[in-house]
Amino acid sequence: MKSKVIIALILILILIQFLPIERTNPPINPALDLMQTAVLSASEVSLLRAACMDCHSHETEYPAYTRFQPVGWFLRSHIRGGRQKVNFSEWGNYTTEKKNHKLEECIEVIEEKRMPMKSYTWLHPKAKLSAKQKTELISLFDRLKT
Ligand code: HEC
Structure with missing residues (x-):
C-alpha cells in the first residue's frame, strides 16, 4: 500500500514537469517604467533589483530551479500576485x-517585514535587507511621493 502511494507521488511529480511555467517577461515601455523615469542612485537601483523587482516588475529573473514544478508554479503565483499589487x-x-498610495504601502510592508517575502529571501540572500538598507528604501519611497 505504502509503496503504491510513493509510486503515485513520483508519477505525479514526473507528470507535472510537463506543465512548465513560461520563463519570459512582458515588454517594458520605457515611458512607464519607474526605473527609467525616476531619478535613482545606483545603490537604490541595486536594492530595488535585489529585493523587489523579481515580483513587482517585468524584469523578473527566472533561476534554473523554476524549471522544476511545483517550485516554478509557486514562483509564478508570487510574480502574478506581486505585479497585480x-x-x-x-x-x-x-x-x-494611486502612486502615492502604493508608495505608502511599500513603506508599510518593509516596516512590517512583510516584503520581500520570507520564502524569497530564503532563496535570494541578497534580498535580505539590513536595517540600513531598509532605511534607504523607505526614504526612497518617501521621496518618490508627490
Ligand atoms: C517573491 C516575490 C515578491 C518580492 C520579492 C516582493 N514582493 Fe511585494 N508582493 C508579492 C505578492 C505575491 C504580493 C501580493 C500578496 C500579498 O499581499 O502578500 C505582494 C504585495 C505587495 C504590496 C501590497 C501590499 C498590500 O498590503 O496589499 C506591496 C506594497 C509590496 N508587495 C511591495 C514590495 C516591496 C517594496 C518589495 C521589495 C522590498 C517587495 N514587495 C518584494 C510578492 C513579492
Whole structure:
C-alpha cells in the first residue's frame, strides 16, 4: 500500500514537469517604467533589483530551479500576485493618487517585514535587507511621493 502511494507521488511529480511555467517577461515601455523615469542612485537601483523587482516588475529573473514544478508554479503565483499589487514597469499608468498610495504601502510592508517575502529571501540572500538598507528604501519611497 505504502509503496503504491510513493509510486503515485513520483508519477505525479514526473507528470507535472510537463506543465512548465513560461520563463519570459512582458515588454517594458520605457515611458512607464519607474526605473527609467525616476531619478535613482545606483545603490537604490541595486536594492530595488535585489529585493523587489523579481515580483513587482517585468524584469523578473527566472533561476534554473523554476524549471522544476511545483517550485516554478509557486514562483509564478508570487510574480502574478506581486505585479497585480505593484508593478514598477507600469508605474506611469497609475494616477498620482494611486502612486502615492502604493508608495505608502511599500513603506508599510518593509516596516512590517512583510516584503520581500520570507520564502524569497530564503532563496535570494541578497534580498535580505539590513536595517540600513531598509532605511534607504523607505526614504526612497518617501521621496518618490508627490
Ligand atoms: C517573491 C516575490 C515578491 C518580492 C520579492 C516582493 N514582493 Fe511585494 N508582493 C508579492 C505578492 C505575491 C504580493 C501580493 C500578496 C500579498 O499581499 O502578500 C505582494 C504585495 C505587495 C504590496 C501590497 C501590499 C498590500 O498590503 O496589499 C506591496 C506594497 C509590496 N508587495 C511591495 C514590495 C516591496 C517594496 C518589495 C521589495 C522590498 C517587495 N514587495 C518584494 C510578492 C513579492
